[in-house]
Amino acid sequence: MTPEHRLVGRDSHVSALTDLVTASVTGARSAVVLGATGSGRTSLLDIAAHTAARAGCRVLAACGGQAEPERPFGLLRQLFGPVLPEIAKLPAHLRRELHLALGITAEPGTLNHLVLRTATVELLTRISTSTSPTVVLVDDMHLADTASHELLSFVLCGLDTANVAIVVTTRGFARPCWAIGPTTVIELEPLGPPLAAQLVDALPWQVTGCARLDVLRRAQGNPLALVELARAASPEGTMSHRARELFGHRVRAMPAETARLLLYAAAHHDGDLRAVMLASGMGNDLTAWEPAESADLITIARGRIVFHHPLIQQTAYEYASAGHRAVVHRELAKVSPPEWRAWHLAESTVLAEETVAETLAQAAEAALERGAFEAAARAFERSAEYTPATDERTSRYAKALHAANYVGDPTWLRDLHAKLVGSATDQHVLAAAAVSAAHAMALDGRQCEAFSLAHNILSSTNPAEAGTALMLISLMASIAFQSGLREHYRAVSSSFGELCADDGTHSDLLPRDVRPAAREFIRALEDPARALRLVRTDDAAVHRALDGYAEIIRRKCYGVVAFLADEPEQCVTAMQPLLTALDTQQVRGIDLGFLPAVAASMIATGHWEQAGHLLCKLRAIALLRRHRYLAVDAKALQDELSALRGEPPAWTDDVPLDLFENGATHARVQRASGIAALVNGDNDGAFRQLRTLFTADGLPRHPYLAIRSLTELALAAALSGRAQEIAPIVRNARAYAHAHPSDRMIITLHHAEALLGDTDDVEEHYRVAATHLSASRWPLHHAMAQLHYAQWLRRQRRSLDARPLLLAALDTFERLRVQGMSGITRRELRATGVGGQQAESPLAKLTAQQQEIVRHAAQGLRNREIAERMYLSPRTVGSHLHHAYAKLGVRGRHQLREVVGDS
Structure with a gap:
């Protein structure tokens, strides 16, 4: 991994480690960095080394993988090689043990491990000063020889020498038993989806479309896997030599039958043990898996095969020849369910073949029925690639584009649109494709290009279906809102004015029942006054509930109209299905553009926690x-x-x-x-x-x-x-x-x-x-x-x-946690003569507004009179009193005078 992208998402870990290293000038520090292979442990250690060097520290470094595991203290020799002259200055008994351990002398006698530990600590103490602290860095501690591991484990957990920092890395996420006491543990968890996407998008080799989504899914957030799988999916077509060797020797070490099973498992991404055993002809005999399980390559449980690292799976697949892989895919196709059978047939076929294309198209249709839009789009796209006939290929690209529009990845949509336009001649197909392509450009922030595409298609093709034309104008109106450009608004008005009345024809893009609401949606985007009238007119189309998919579109139209009309509560209510879909991770790409309006409405109405959660997900x-x-x-x-x-x-x-x-x-x-x-x-x-x-x-x-x-x-x-x-x-x-x-x-x-x-x-x-x-x-x-x-x-x-205005304002500021305004309001209250209540006062349990209401009630004022004085409604006053009674432990206002007293 190159320096510019290898530590994406590790800012907090870098900060923790560099702070620890720089703090070594004031005392002993130790840390253990945990993580899977490829999570960035070595890169983090490199940063620690550079930080230490810049701070003027002496750096002693070693790597467990580079030591000689068959010889004791091989890792210790790496560490102390640069400070051999300092060992000569130690007392004779300490010097002798270190020389024996490092193989410098061959004196007869048995090594005293207790004295060796003392000698190691003494050496680190002597070479460390306040002006030149020592930083010990050990990578891959789990690969260290046993003798070095035991010695360093003792030093790590028992070090109390000033001006020394020790940082080691080890594989896994369980805190080692020797990492006790004040040792800092830094865990490099897998990257979350946004950070993983950021890393992939920063790579020098671009991976786009469904290939990018496939890389993100398969890599499971592992940085090295993201880099190498992206490289394999790019025109380079294979992992780097370094990555192949990282796991290759472990795969090559497997017996022939085990390696063969690993290839079947790697080719069948579903991880279904039954399918792999049937395709490989191994039946119920699981003994051939044992070497792979013992080598920590896989786990088999509950009928599933799980690779311990994404690159183990990729390596097992790449080490086989293309011909051998094709045979494996054909065998897997015979025993797999329809969806997987289609993909295995495609992987075993090179030339266009309608039989394979039709199988993929059927798998795509099945995915559409269950709402799996990404799987459907991928299958339709692959089906089109294997389709010999031009018209049928165009139709399948169009279906892929329509399904991918629900996913919303702009680069994928643009790729599909380019493939479709190259072969399509049907004007309706081109118009429908333009909707998806323009939507992709808009999501990518290219509003002018998106608007021009939709407008040009509308002007040049004059779609025969009114529903298609109305969908194009609706998209143009949405783009105009995002761009805010007046020329876009003028073009929407002009296009809408030229649109004929609904001809009642069917359209896959915009159901007939929802078209009246879509027309009102466009008119509302043109004119805010019309949006207000629509919200306040009960018989408007946006208010009339529909069935099925038309109702989903109707609610989105109504939500936008309510937002434009300054009716935030109605906006959030109308968009509730989108929020539910977002919570269940089933929100469609075409719906995401509505969510900023929902979040803004939540902020405006004081629902800040919900808004924060929504914005994080968005x-x-x-x-x-x-x-x-x-x-x-x-x-x-x-x-x-x-x-x-x-x-x-x-x-x-x-x-x-x-x-x-x-x-x-x-x-x-x-x-x-x-x-x-x-x-x-x-x-x-x-x-x-x-x-x-x-x-x-x-x-x-x-x-x-x-x-x-x-x-x-x-x-x-x-x-x-x-x-x-x-x-x-x-x-x-x-x-x-x-x-x-x-x-x-x-x-x-x-x-x-x-x-x-x-x-x-x-x-x-x-x-x-x-x-x-x-x-x-x-x-x-x-x-x-x-x-x-x-x-x-x-x-x-x-x-x-x-005073009552300030009390009411303070109540709201404190509820919303607006700290700055709360402080200003309290200062204003003090200036009006309202001081802070004494801690022992009964009223200290109440909010500032409740205190004022209780005082008025104790004086005998009725709720309406209190409301008039405090610019509140009588209902609000009653609600505050009800809560105040519970806090004060009273049953009614007749007890308030005694409770309030002189407060």
């Missing part, structure tokens, strides 16, 4: 399948959450993306950056970040998302003394709110107007923003409005009026 899938804009979307939304909570970013790596043609992502990135700057007190930086969401003349760069950051921009402008600079933006926002009078837009505009404070009715703007009946649906924005209103009231010397 980012993992996006990196695995190379959906670049979704990966950046997920990062931006998670960065917003982290900033609000005063936490460092969840992910620090960046995915390259052209933000000009990904306007929605750009809006999310700038919003996250602006909020982070505000939280850190960088008001000028926040203003610069958020101001880029609008053009020089104040128009929103993204027609939907930019305006939703108006409050934050107004706050940054007010805090940085640049309120007048955003006057054009506020003026346009007034017009936008008038045309799109959603509750959120009304509240946002009033809040922004109040923050800028350039009118006589500032208090009225604050009052609407802080007390609007729907304001609580957006908890954070509501709490911010309450805080800002309270701050304004306090500046007007109306502290008593400010």
Whole structure:
């Protein structure tokens, strides 16, 4: 593995080890690095060696695999070879034992192991100083000779000498019995799917399409396996010589019958013991497997054959000749179920053959029936490759493309589209293919190219089926939302206006029943005011439940319309099936693009934990399948959450993306950056970040998302003394709110107007923003409005009026864990005369808002009167009292006066 990719995903392990090495200047340190072959143990040790050298440490290194296992203390000779002159300075009895162990002298006598241990520790102590500590690095400790292993194990667990660090690596994940006490254990677990994909994508040899997904699945997260299997799947076609030899000698050491069985098992990826035994003609005789099991190559249990390392399987397969492998596949085809029979026939056939192609196509159809879209796409693609007739080959490529669209890997979709276009002449086939290809380009962040492809196909082919044409326009509308480019919106309006009424024809792409909802979906993306009307009109098509697959599409249409209309709860409810599919890892590639809207809706409504979990899953899938804009979307939304909570970013790596043609992502990135700057007190930086969401003349760069950051921009402008600079933006926002009078837009505009404070009715703007009946649906924005209103009231010397607003805001900030805002609100409360409660006060058990409600209730005020004073609803007051009674151990308000007392 090359240095630039060999340690992907090991940042925390590198940090732990380098910290340990550099800490050797202050005392003894020891660590054991555990992991499978190829997990990066040696690479991690190399980094430790370089770190130690840069720090001025003396480095003693040895490798168990390079020692002489048949000779005692072979590894010790590697370690102490560079310090032989220092051994001569030891006392005679210690020097004698080391010389005997290292073979320097042949004096008669028996080696005293206890004295040898003392001599080893004394040597390390003498060569280590505060200015030149010693770092001992031992790779592959499990391969060390027995004598060296026992000696180093003693030194490792008993070392208390200052200025010495010992780091050893060993295979496996069980903590060795000798790694006791303060020894640090570093486990190199397999890489998760996103990191594994990152490593494969960074390799110099590109693996794309289904071959890439196959490599990721087979490698099981092992870094070396990812590199070598990717190399084998590339044009190079084979593993490196080093990797082949790493396991080759173990495979070659097997008896002939065992090696033959290993080949059958390697060729049959299913691991079915029964199929392998039938195909090989071995029947029930399992004795030939024993050498492979004893050599730790495989495990056989419950009718399955499991290779202990992915490269053992690949090596066993590659060592056989091509002819021998073809024979094995033909024998396996005779005893395998239909799906595997098709693949084995394909592996044993070179030239196009309709019989093989038809078998693969049947396997693909069976995979489609059970919802295995990746398996279906792979089988259809392979079937097309073996199909002699052009028309039938085109049809099978089209089916592969349709199935792969559910997987969503952009490179695979592009590869399939290129193969199909090269032979297709049917206009309907080309139009359907364009949908998948344009979707792939969009997922890859290439919105302009995707839009042009869909638009050109729509214009040039004029699809005969209205459903196909409507699907193309729907895709164009979705791309226009992501790009935010006005020319895309204009083209969607023009194309939709030219679309004839539904002709009632069947379309595989868009079922007839859902087409009215799809039309409303397009209209909503064109005009936010129409989205609001659709949500509020019960007889709109997006509200009418359907059956089967049409209902899934209808819910997605409704979810997007609700998001555009500022109805986040309805968006999340409509998209619930997607969240369920995501949890069960069955979400389709074509559905992933809806999830940023769902996550943003969760953040807006205060469901931050759910949003965080969703974004982690979305980012993992996006990196695995190379959906670049979704990966950046997920990062931006998670960065917003982290900033609000005063936490460092969840992910620090960046995915390259052209933000000009990904306007929605750009809006999310700038919003996250602006909020982070505000939280850190960088008001000028926040203003610069958020101001880029609008053009020089104040128009929103993204027609939907930019305006939703108006409050934050107004706050940054007010805090940085640049309120007048955003006057054009506020003026346009007034017009936008008038045309799109959603509750959120009304509240946002009033809040922004109040923050800028350039009118006589500032208090009225604050009052609407802080007390609007729907304001609580957006908890954070509501709490911010309450805080800002309270701050304004306090500046007007109306502290008593400010107090209930601050208490309500503090409740929300603490529930959401917005640390920075909680601190500001507490300081404002103290300024209004509300001090911290004494620990012994009964009210200390309550939240700040509950305390205020209880005080009012103890004074005899009714719920409605309390609600009016605290800008709450009577129902909310009643709920707080109910919870307060339980905390205080009382049964009703008649007991509150006694409990409250002077508190």
